[in-house]
Amino acid sequence: MYDRPVSSHTSRPAVSLAQRKRQLVSDELTEAALQLLAVKGFDAVTVDEIVAAAGVSKRTFFRYFASKEDVVVQFLADMGAGMRAELAARPAGERPSAALLHAVSGPLAACADHSDHAERALRVVQLILRTPALLARFLERQAQWREELTAELAHRLGLDPDSHLYPRLAAGTALTAFDAVLHRWSGSDGAEDPAELVGRAFAVIAPALDAVPEQ
Amino acid sequence: MYDRPVSSHTSRPAVSLAQRKRQLVSDELTEAALQLLAVKGFDAVTVDEIVAAAGVSKRTFFRYFASKEDVVVQFLADMGAGMRAELAARPAGERPSAALLHAVSGPLAACADHSDHAERALRVVQLILRTPALLARFLERQAQWREELTAELAHRLGLDPDSHLYPRLAAGTALTAFDAVLHRWSGSDGAEDPAELVGRAFAVIAPALDAVPEQ
């Protein structure tokens, strides 16, 4: 997010070396973890193996990730923030279905481009979807996204999220579409285009999203 | 499900004492667990405490429940099977929105009646919704329900669940409504009527459930 703020009287970039080191360790850890997990499966890999491969102590691992699952799920965590921001940025008059479509499309677009990052994202998604422990944590995150989308949507429409079912229903339904697309994309080994899939999904659910809210 | 099968030449009911003992231990365990968890919160209670209160060994606990979370979530697990069965039992010609409404209403109806069981169900739901670890496991279960509902719905409509988004979208959307109702019911301390809430929720999402599937 921040773009190398510069301290006022030195020429060094103020992405303070310490921060770059932190990023380095984090990358090294995720790298080692993803590589091992992809090969041996989630349950067959211990944290000790991961930290051994990354060359840090177990204690350090848990300073970077809250749990063994997190090192995988974190990879997709940006999606949540991205969706909320995208929704907040949509024009106020836009129909809910269109606004939510754009909000959900953002993160999926990152999967669409066939880059290195996208290739790994596919592996990560497949790993998550077939590993119960990872799926559980992922759904937990997604529940948070749902809360955020619900709040944003309620604010957008001037509704109280506690006295109207609509915002929660709409947010949940949009995420259901997101899930369905992810599932299908993963199942087709990335062959199908997420952008096109999400379009088809929203064609189905749009009537519900744009239904007039209960009075 | 089974209704006391009787062995052919004895007068004793063949719910073999052993089975009744098993049920007894299971009940004792859930009883002790729920009581402790409700008071001290999920994280502050160890399984050692639970088994001490129930008078069995820790080893036995894990013969009955796969995890500490399970002893709570199991409580709502019947809902999943109930929904699938209910959906399968609906007449073939019924519109998806109506069939899914009935499927989802079954388990919620159990909460509606203000009995002892319902009172405890409310506590359990509230505990789950405010405890991340429990929520994660609950969502994991719900993901299984979604798979089952998806399969049942696809079968019902003669669609291939892997080449059509609709079944998964419809199942997920119905469960979203279920979640929204559960959330609201829990938030109102059981004051609001689940049956009425689920009706309102389905009024919103029905247009999507009954939309004509992609060709």
Place this chain on the structure above:
DNA sequence: CCGTCGGTGGCACTTGGTGTCAACATGAGT
């Protein structure tokens, strides 16, 4: 009365995860 079998407890063990502390690097001020 005896053998089988399912359920149980006890115990050792692995693994995820945390608290604490001492060691060390960095960076700023003097």
Place this chain on the structure above:
DNA sequence: ACTCATGTTGACACCAAGTGCCACCGACGG
């Protein structure tokens, strides 16, 4: 150059969840 504050790390001890193993016991059938 000295020093102090801050932040990161590794080592160690520790707790709780969960599993494998085995010996034991009570119920049931012959």
